[in-house]
Amino acid sequence: MARGTLTVLDAPSNLGLSPPDSGSVPGCYKLPWALRDRGLLGFLNADDAGCVVPPRYNAQWTVGEGDRNAVAMADYSIRLADRLQPLIEQGRRVLVLGGDCSILLGNLLALKRRGRYGLVFLDAHSDFRHPGNADEIRAAAGEDLAIVTGRGDARLVNLEGRGPYVQEADVHVVGVRANDEYLADLTSTAITLTTSQTMAAQGIEPLIDQVLTTVARHTEGFWIHLDLDVVDGAEMFAADCPEPDGPSFARLTQLLAGLFRSPHCIGIDVTIYDPDLDPAGVCAERIVQCLTLALSSD
Template sequence: MQVIAFLSAPTGLGLRPPVPGSIPGTSKAPEALREAGLADRLLENHARDAGVIIPGRYVDDDATRPAGHVRNEKAMIDHARRLADRLDRVLEAGDTPLVIGGDCSILLGIGLALAKHSRSGLVHVDGHTDFRHPGNSDECASVAGEDLAAAVKMHWPAISNIDDKGPYFAPGRAAHIGHRENDEHAEEARQALGLVISAREATTAAPEDLAERAHAIAGAGYWLQIDVDVLDPAVMPAVDSPDPGGLDANELIALLEQLAPRAIGASVTVFDPDLDPEGGYALLVMNIIVSGLSRLGAAN
């Protein structure tokens, strides 16, 4: 039986501060989801707890950071290496990793692990293309809006080529699903990647058809990255950058049910407990994970 090994990566290193001098709330997400019952539900389904990778200190360095560097760059690279080492052990044990973030800068560590272990494709489910990079923007700073570009080596080498392992995912084996129609980098992503599907198209297509298109690009044993801002803010407002026009919870669950079985692992990111004082959105994210990813890795 395939064992899911869930791992906490409570980082906000890839996000801008909500207000100057503050710290993003995404670092609290793994514990908030645990409090909502996620760990208990996963353990009931024969998963195992693979521990936590603690990030370095978040520093609001906007006033002092030199050009050509992203926020918290040194701490983020260190976290990526340590996350990669832990994931490598999980994969060597034959288990299927489920990483609970944190922000989506964790894709650097995930990609680094897969580049070391065995390269794989990527299915990137996100409300944004996350394809900002130095070639199309003068505002590069927050890797959580640049992770997909960095993962395919279209960013500064410090983050896109850690330990000379970039690209972490071949662009032609990367499929993205879920951006809004006004995403300014969608056309460039469509030209660079194997597949790019908007949220509008995703909400009108059958989930099995979407999954088959992604499977054809990413191949067997891809990584599945899910940013919960793919959900419409009417459903999930507790994220850093909510934009209208996303999926509803049932649509996302149905899509994940189709994508999860062929994945080598998955990550869930960008839920912000600071924007969820009553805890109701944590329950929603927990239910999406348990329902949509229950068969993670089952077809491998």
């Protein structure tokens, strides 16, 4: 059954990132304000569910202690799930404005409380660093796919005893670059993978069909995780680690529209845009246009 009213919930956490410079904090927590200020909610005709306020970012970290801000992140993920779950149960589609990629934990925890759900993972990076393939884990925004599939800091992988939060067979990764450091590890799992190069070589409609087959065939629905650095860095430069050889905003918009119109789509989170790196708001305007075209019901 098709879901109803689009509702926007802010999750402006930057807990999963390392400091960009000594004495500073990652600016992606400003993402919701930048998009709201450009009229996103009005363009989407969306309800406003407010904000899950994150705890203070702590830049201090020591090698070997696990993920930065892990205790605060665990608490925040549970609070985010508590806010998201009732919206889902009301039959709403939800747009969660991050924040960094660690907000995926709370979003999938809310779904895992309800049953088996799939994940579309749109990202230039695999975010698959974990103790099995790296000397150290350090920032959950570079490890979120590993964490939600059960690999990583013990304080994050099994919240409420519900980990892993998604089954590997129900995950489709789209847009990761072919030179990703952990790509070989990812391909050794049951996770389905479409690199940005493969994406560029095929039509959007066939890709939509392939993704839906992965994430909706055996599940009660699916979630979309959008790390905006999946877009080619020439267009999406306001991210902590922009990458070349990615899809355009136009191609991303087509893909999102096709996925979002599926009756099985529960919602989407949007992450990693840093307004500090976009003083003229160029990327913000592109993001608003993309989301408006992809998520509007008109």
